[in-house]
Amino acid sequence: MIKLTNISCGYENRPILKNVSFSLAKHTHLTIFGLNGSGKSTLAKAICGLIDYKGSITINGEELRTLSHRERARRISYIPAKIELFEQYNTLEEFVLLGRYPHKASFQNYTEQDHHIAREALKTMKIDSLAARSLHTLSSGQQQMALIAQALTQKSEIIIFDEPTANLDPANSLAFALQLVSLREKGISTILITHDLHLGHHMKAPVLFVDNGTVEYFADPTLFFSDDSLQHRYAVTFSHRALGVVYD
Amino acid sequence: MIKVIFFGLFFTLLLYSPFVGTAALNLSELLDPASLSHRIFVELRLPRVLLGFMAGASLGLAGLLFQNIFRNVLMTPYTLGVSSGAVLGAGIAIKLGLGTLFLGFGAVTLFGFVGAATTVLLLVWLSRYLKRAEHESLLLLGIALSFFYTAALMMIFFVSSFIESHMLMRFTMGSLSVIGYKEPLIITASTLFLLAGMWIYRYELQLLALSDEQARLKGVNTEKVTLILLLISSVAIAALVSLTGPIGFVGLVVPHIIRLIYKRDVSKLILPTFLFGGLFLVACDTVARSVEFGSEVPIGVVTSLIGGPFFIYLIIKGR
Numbered sequence: 001m002i003k004l005t006n007i008s009c010g011y012e013n014r015p016i017l018k019n020v021s022f023s024l025a026k027h028t029h030l031t032i033f034g035l036n037g038s039g040k041s042t043l044a045k046a047i048c049g050l051i052d053y054k055g056s057i058t059i060n061g062e063e064l065r066t067l068s069h070r071e072r073a074r075r076i077s078y079i080p081a082k083i084e085l086f087e088q089y090n091t092l093e094e095f096v097l098l099g100r101y102p103h104k105a106s107f108q109n110y111t112e113q114d115h116h117i118a119r120e121a122l123k124t125m126k127i128d129s130l131a132a133r134s135l136h137t138l139s140s141g142q143q144q145m146a147l148i149a150q151a152l153t154q155k156s157e158i159i160i161f162d163e164p165t166a167n168l169d170p171a172n173s174l175a176f177a178l179q180l181v182s183l184r185e186k187g188i189s190t191i192l193i194t195h196d197l198h199l200g201h202h203m204k205a206p207v208l209f210v211d212n213g214t215v216e217y218f219a220d221p222t223l224f225f226s227d228d229s230l231q232h233r234y235a236v237t238f239s240h241r242a243l244g245v246v247y248d
Numbered sequence: 249m250i251k252v253i254f255f256g257l258f259f260t261l262l263l264y265s266p267f268v269g270t271a272a273l274n275l276s277e278l279l280d281p282a283s284l285s286h287r288i289f290v291e292l293r294l295p296r297v298l299l300g301f302m303a304g305a306s307l308g309l310a311g312l313l314f315q316n317i318f319r320n321v322l323m324t325p326y327t328l329g330v331s332s333g334a335v336l337g338a339g340i341a342i343k344l345g346l347g348t349l350f351l352g353f354g355a356v357t358l359f360g361f362v363g364a365a366t367t368v369l370l371l372v373w374l375s376r377y378l379k380r381a382e383h384e385s386l387l388l389l390g391i392a393l394s395f396f397y398t399a400a401l402m403m404i405f406f407v408s409s410f411i412e413s414h415m416l417m418r419f420t421m422g423s424l425s426v427i428g429y430k431e432p433l434i435i436t437a438s439t440l441f442l443l444a445g446m447w448i449y450r451y452e453l454q455l456l457a458l459s460d461e462q463a464r465l466k467g468v469n470t471e472k473v474t475l476i477l478l479l480i481s482s483v484a485i486a487a488l489v490s491l492t493g494p495i496g497f498v499g500l501v502v503p504h505i506i507r508l509i510y511k512r513d514v515s516k517l518i519l520p521t522f523l524f525g526g527l528f529l530v531a532c533d534t535v536a537r538s539v540e541f542g543s544e545v546p547i548g549v550v551t552s553l554i555g556g557p558f559f560i561y562l563i564i565k566g567r
Contacts, residue, residue: 048465073467080461086319087457090513098455102467107448134511154466 001026002047002059002158002189009046009053016042018213019055024191024206026060026157029184031200031221032193034210035234040193041081043210044160047191048078059157073102077156079147081163081193085135092138092146093131096121099153121152126175140167148176152183159183160191165199170245177202177247197238201225202247209233251509258527262301265534266293270544291428299432300424300533300547301526304498306439306488308525309518310481311499312506313446316457316514317474318386321562324499325485328390330367331494332397334486337363338419338493339404342412356419360490367393368482372475422493422548424533431491438484443522445480449473450515457514495529495548497555502528504562 003023010016057064100114122128209217277283311324337359346355455463
C-alpha cells in the first residue's frame with residue numbers, strides 16, 4: 001500500500017503541490033486526471049524521489065526517504081511522458097535490460113535470467129522484432145512502448161504511467177489498456193496519469209483529480225464521469241459520441 | 249572489417265614509432281647493450297612510446313567519461329579548463345624558482361597536479377549550484393576558468409625573466425619527452441586506475457548517459473557515482489598534465505571517432521577508447537617526430553592543430 005500524507009513540493013521557490021494526501025491499496029489502480037499544469041507529473045516525480053518533498057510517503061509502512069536508491073527502484077517505476085536521451089546507440093533490448101539494474105548486485109553483470117525477463121517484456125509489448133534496432137531509429141510511439149517494456153522488466157510493486165498513450169496510435173492504445181488491466185490482475189499497483197477520459201473510464205477504478213496543486217476529487221469513478229462533473233471540472237461540454245478509442 | 253583495418257593501421261604506427269626520431273638508430277647495434285643506439289632505443293624511445301600510449305588512453309577515457317556524465321560531446325578535461333589549471337600551477341612553480349623535490353618529483357609537476365586537481369574540485373563544487381539540466385553552463389564555467397587562468401599566466405609571463413618565460417612556454421606546448429621509466433610507469437598506473445574505475449561503473453555510466461532522470465529512476469545514486477568517477481579521472485588527468493603539460497583535444501576527438509566506428513553505448517566503448525586513445529597519441533607523436541623543423545614539433549601543438557578544426561566541426565554539426 002502507498003500512502004501520501006501532506007505532500008508539498010515544487011521547483012525552486014515555485015510551490016506546485018500543496019498538502020496532497022491519499023492512499024492506494026495493494027493491487028489496485030488509480031487514474032489521475034487534471035488540467036495542464038495542475039501538478040500531476042510533479043506528484044509522480046515526488047513519489048519516485050526525483051524531487052524533494054515535505055510530508056511523508058510510505059510504501060507498505062516504509063518511509064520512502066529511508067530507502068536506498070535501488071530499494072526504491074525495486075518498489076516504484078515511473079514512465080515519463082517524454083524522454084530525451086543523450087545516448088543514441090543502445091539497442092532496444094539493451095535499453096529494456098536496464099530495467100533489471102535495481103535487481104542486480106553491485107559490480108555484477110546482468111544474468112541470463114535478467115536477459116530472459118527483458119526478452120519476455122519485449123514480447124509482451126509486441127516489439128520483440130525490433131530488439132536489435134538502435135533506440136534513435138525508433139519512432140516516438142515505439143520508444144514509448146520501449147519505456148513500458150523497461151518498466152515491466154523492472155518488476156516493481158507500483159508502476160506510474162505519465163500520459164502513456166500520448167504518442168500511441170489507436171491500436172497500440174488499446175493494447176496498452178489491455179496491458180494495464182493484466183498488470184493489475186498480476187498484483188501490480190498501477191497509477192495512470194492521463195488526459196484520455198475513455199481510458200480512465202475503462203479502468204473502472206478510483207479517480208483522483210488534481211486542481212492547482214491540491215486533490216480536488218478522490219473517489220469512485222462513477223460520479224467523476226457524470227456529465228455535470230466533467231463539465232464542471234474541464235469547463236467544456238462533452239459528447240458521449242466523441243471520437244476516441246472504445247476500450248470497453 | 250573497418251575496425252580491423254583501422255586498428256591495424258594505427259598498431260603498425262605504434263610498432264614503427266620507437267624507430268623514429270632526431271637521432272638515427274643503427275639497427276644492427278640495437279641488441280648490443282653497450283651501443284648508443286640501444287641506449288636511445290631503451291631509455292628514450294620505448295619509454296616515450298609507453299608514456300604516449302598511456303597519456304592518450306587517459307585523455308581518451310577521461311573525455312569519454314566527461315561526455316557521458318555531463319551528456320555533452322564538447323565536455324572534456326581540456327575544454328573544462330583542467331589543463332589550464334595545471335599550466336597555471338606549473339607557471340607559479342617556475343616563477344617561484346622552486347626546484348625542490350618531494351618524493352622524487354619536481355615542484356613544477358607537483359604544482360601542476362595541484363592546479364589540475366583544484367580545477368576539477370572547483371568544477372564539481374560549482375556544478376552543484378547548476379540545475380540538473382544545465383550542464384551546458386558547466387562548459388561556460390570551464391571557459392570562464394580558462395580565461396581567468398590564462399590572465400593569471402599572462403601576469404606571470406609579464407614579470408618573468410627570459411629563461412622562466414621560455415620554460416613556461418615549453419610547458420604550455422605539451423611534451424612527451426621522457427628519460428627512463430619512472431614517469432611512464434606512474435602514468436600507466438593512473439591510467440589503469442581510471443580504466444578500472446570506468447569498467448567497474450560501466451552499467452551506471454550506461455544509465456547516466458541516457459539521462460540523469462533515467463539513472464535515478466533505475467536506482468543509481470547519481471551524485472555519488474558522478475563524484476567518484478570525477479575524482480578518479482581528476483587524479484589521472486592531474487598526474488598526466490603535470491608531467492606532460494596540456495595535450496589538447498585528444499579527449500574530444502578519440503571518443504567521437506570510436507562512437508562513430510562502433511555505434512554502441514558507452515559501456516562497450518571503454519576498452520576501444522583506451523586502446524585507440526593510446527594508438528592515436530602515439531601516431532600524433534610519431535608525426536611530430538618525423539617532421540623536420542630543426543627540432544621536433546611539440547605534441548600539444550600537433551593534437552590541437554588536428555583537434556581545433558574538429559571541435560568547430562562538432563559545434564557546427566550541432567551535437
